[in-house]
Amino acid sequence: xxxxxxxxxxxxxxxxxxxxxxxxxxxxxxxxxxxxxxxxxxxxxxxxxxxxxxxxxxxxxxxxxxxxxxxxxxxxxxxxxxxxxxxxxxxxxxxxxxxxxxxxxxxxxxxxxxxxxxxxxxxxxxxxxxxxxxxxxxxxxxxxxxxxxxxxxxxxxxxxxxxxxxxxxxxxxxxxxxxxxxxxxxxxxxxxxxxxxxxxxxxxxxxxxxxxxxxxxxxxxxxxxxxxxxxxxxxxxxxxxxxxxxxxxxxxxxxxxxxxxxxxxxxxxxxxxxxxxxxxxxxxxxxxxxxxxxxxxxxxxxxxxxxxxxxxxxxxxxxxxxxxxxxxxxxxxxxxxxxxxxxxxxxxxxxxxxxxxxxxxxxxxxxxxxxxxxxxxxxxxxxxxxxxxxxxxxxxxxxxxxxxxxxxxxxxxxxxxxxxxxxxxxxxxxxxxxxxxxxxxxxxxxxxxxxxxxxxxxxxxxxxxxxxxxxxxxxxxxxxxxx
Numbered sequence: 001x002x003x004x005x006x007x008x009x010x011x012x013x014x015x016x017x018x019x020x021x022x023x024x025x026x027x028x029x030x031x032x033x034x035x036x037x038x039x040x041x042x043x044x045x046x047x048x049x050x051x052x053x054x055x056x057x058x059x060x061x062x063x064x065x066x067x068x069x070x071x072x073x074x075x076x077x078x079x080x081x082x083x084x085x086x087x088x089x090x091x092x093x094x095x096x097x098x099x100x101x102x103x104x105x106x107x108x109x110x111x112x113x114x115x116x117x118x119x120x121x122x123x124x125x126x127x128x129x130x131x132x133x134x135x136x137x138x139x140x141x142x143x144x145x146x147x148x149x150x151x152x153x154x155x156x157x158x159x160x161x162x163x164x165x166x167x168x169x170x171x172x173x174x175x176x177x178x179x180x181x182x183x184x185x186x187x188x189x190x191x192x193x194x195x196x197x198x199x200x201x202x203x204x205x206x207x208x209x210x211x212x213x214x215x216x217x218x219x220x221x222x223x224x225x226x227x228x229x230x231x232x233x234x235x236x237x238x239x240x241x242x243x244x245x246x247x248x249x250x251x252x253x254x255x256x257x258x259x260x261x262x263x264x265x266x267x268x269x270x271x272x273x274x275x276x277x278x279x280x281x282x283x284x285x286x287x288x289x290x291x292x293x294x295x296x297x298x299x300x301x302x303x304x305x306x307x308x309x310x311x312x313x314x315x316x317x318x319x320x321x322x323x324x325x326x327x328x329x330x331x332x333x334x335x336x337x338x339x340x341x342x343x344x345x346x347x348x349x350x351x352x353x354x355x356x357x358x359x360x361x362x363x364x365x366x367x368x369x370x371x372x373x374x375x376x377x378x379x380x381x382x383x384x385x386x387x388x389x390x391x392x393x394x395x396x397x398x399x400x401x402x403x404x405x406x407x408x409x410x411x412x413x414x415x416x417x418x419x420x421x422x423x424x425x426x427x428x429x430x431x432x433x434x435x436x437x438x439x440x441x442x443x444x445x446x447x448x449x450x451x452x453x454x455x456x457x458x459x460x461x462x463x464x465x466x467x468x469x470x471x472x473x474x475x476x477x478x479x480x481x482x483x
Contacts, residue, residue, distance in 0.1 A: 003254055005194045009230025012198050012250065013153075013190035016205050017160075017183045017222040018103075019215040022096040024180035025159050026089035026133060026297070027082035031181040031215075033163070038073035038175065042084070044128065045069055070125035072162065074176040083176050085129035088296040092117070092135070092157075096182035099213045100137055100157040101302070101310050103184050106208045106317070107152045109141030111307055117297040121290035124283075125172050126161035127179065133294055134158035134185070137302065143188075143204050147197040151189040158183050163219075184209070190226055190234075195250040198225060202243045211315040225250065232257040233268030236285065240273050248277040321345055325359075328352060334363040347390055355397035361407060365393055368414055392417060399427055434472075440464060441476050453477050 003010070024031050045068070074084065081087035104111060119131040134156050141152035160181040162174035186205060192198050202223055214220070223240040227250055237253060240246060253271075256279070260266050270286070271279035316324075318339055325335045325348070338344045344366055351362045396413055399405035405413065409429045416426035444459050445451075451459075456477045464473075 003251070008254065009228075010193060010254070011190040011228050012192040012195070013226045014186070014188045014192075014198065014201055014205065015224040015226070015236075016186040016202070016209070017224075018186075018209045019160060019220040020096050020099045020182040020184060021213050021215045022099060022182055023093055024080075024083070025093050025096055025157070025182040026091075027080040027180055028090060028093060029080045029083065029180065030078045032078075033177045034075060034078070034175075039076045040074055041173075042072050042074070043069060044072065068125060069171050071171065071173045072128060072176050073165065073173065079176045083128065083179050089133065089294070092297070092300060093182060095213075097137075097157060097300075097302075098306075098310060100155065100182070100184045101307065102212050102314060103186070103209065104138035104141065104155040105307070105311060105314060106212075107138075107141035107143060107155060107186065109138035109152060109155055111138050111302050112136060113302055113304075115300050115302070117294040117300060118291050119294050120158075121292075122161065125174060126164075127159075128162070128176070132159055132161065133297075135300055137300075143201060143208075145197055145200045145204065147193060147200070150197070150201050151191055152186060153189050154185075154187045156185040156187075158185055181215075184214075190228070195247040198250060199243050199246045202240075202246060206243070207318050211317055227253050227257075228268075229254060229257050229261075231261045232266045234285065235268055236270045237273050237279055238270060238282065245273065245275075245277060249273050249279065252277045253279060328356075329359040330363055331360060334360050337367050338363050347393075350390060351393055351397060354394050355401050357401070358407070361400075361410070362397070365396070365410060365414070368411065369393060392423060395423060396427070405429070437464070437473060438476055438480075441473065441480060445477075445480060453481060456481075 019031075022031065023029060072084075082089055101111065115136055117133055117135045120134050121130065122132045123130045135158070136154055136156050138155040139153065141155070142149045143152065144150075160178050160183045162176050162179040165173040165175050167173070188201065192201060206221070209221070210216075218241065222238070223243070223246075224236055224238045225240065225246065226234050226236050228234045235253060235257065237249060240249070257266075268285040270282045270284070272282050273279055322335055322339065325338060330338065338348050347366050347369075348359075348362060351366070352359060355362060396405065396410060400407055400410065405427055406429070412429065413426045417423060440463065441456070441460055444463070445456060448456075448459065453474065457474055460473050460477070
């Protein structure tokens with residue numbers, strides 16, 4: 001059902017939580033998930049505490065009233081005492097801080113030169129200490145969308161929570177391998193005017209994050225949407241894995257809020273996004289009373305020298321790379337191929353410096369290197385990589401550029417090298433002379449009469465691959481068939 005978003009007073013903002021591919025934030029422990037049996041399990045109950053303002057947060061009080069028991073599974077070799085809340089936090093991981101600052105710079109944010117690590121009360125069991133450490137590092141940025149600018153209110157760096165293994169009445173089992181993995185949290189202003197802009201902004205933020213050192217795969221990014229209409233308090237919808245569901249889910253939430261207004265039930269809440277686009281109640285909306293300073297960690301100082309160093313080495317966005325590839329002469333198909341893998345981009349930019357006459361040839365060589373040869377020759381990508389590393393591709397292009405290797409023979413040379421032929425031997429292409437070629441073509445046509453020219457071309461290429469001029473062979477086939 002279409003809505004008049006302006007008339008409804010629609011407002012929406014995004015919160016994006018992205019795992020960084022670095023050691024854990026306050027322990028330096030490894031940040032990977034495990035599937036083997038845990039070494040131990042410990043048990044705890046958590047209780048709400050007063051925040052910085054001396055009040056107990058309503059969401060924390062709600063969780064505390066449930067009286068749940070929590071079990072935590074861990075490993076002796078990858079879980080530290082910090083994750084168990086048995087040891088004070090260590091200094092913040094410098095690599096994670098650099099990545100978060102890069103994200104903030106790409107979002108056009110202002111950095112805080114001095115900031116305080118805070119504790120955020122979280123007693124749903126997902127944090128062993130009953131709190132999550134978080135630090136505000138940047139503010140007042142923006143991204144561009146086709147509907148206009150979307151302000152970015154804040155960028156934070158924080159710890160991820162433990163992951164749920166099982167859940168039943170009064171008991172939840174968590175695993176500690178995820179707790180402490182660095183997260184960058186991006187919060188936009190509630191300034192988006194329709195669900196389409198929310199989806200576009202989420203996709204754009206995802207593109208920015210993917211050029212930085214972040215983890216990939218399901219569960220490594222979590223997207224929450226804050227939605228409200230005139231007359232209804234804000235509702236936070238958690239659990240979006242796929243931006244494609246955002247429009248449908250937001251539309252259904254608008255319908256639900258309109259129903260609330262009719263029934264005079266306009267209280268905000270945190271709700272969970274379900275696969276069918278509906279949502280379910282999780283807990284009351286948290287307030288501001290759950291934050292208090294982390295006194296075990298000194299003030300975080302972010303110097304101008306560090307910011308300038310990161311500015312000089314900012315990764316390029318896909319949109320910028322796309323424009324550069326277009327300028328280099330790549331067609332849309334080859335641009336899509338190069339952008340499909342960050343290592344393709346690196347290879348392309350290195351090889352195009354060697355041979356700049358045909359950007360599409362360079363892209364096709366990379367595609368053949370990474371994909372086609374591995375399939376057709378039944379070799380693993382690892383083996384192909386050893387045989388056809390960038391230096392080999394560079395050497396092939398140098399010969400093409402010097403005129404000692406025909407462009408049409410590049411594919412053959414690459415296949416030969418993949419089969420184990422030495423580079424020196426692979427680039428020696430002995431061509432069949434015209435008389436021998438005509439004899440072969442006539443023999444194939446006589447052996448298999450009645451085929452089309454393209455079919456004969458395929459037979460000729462299969463037999464004489466790498467030793468003939470394909471254009472000359474097709475002209476010869478056409479002439480013989482027409483005579």
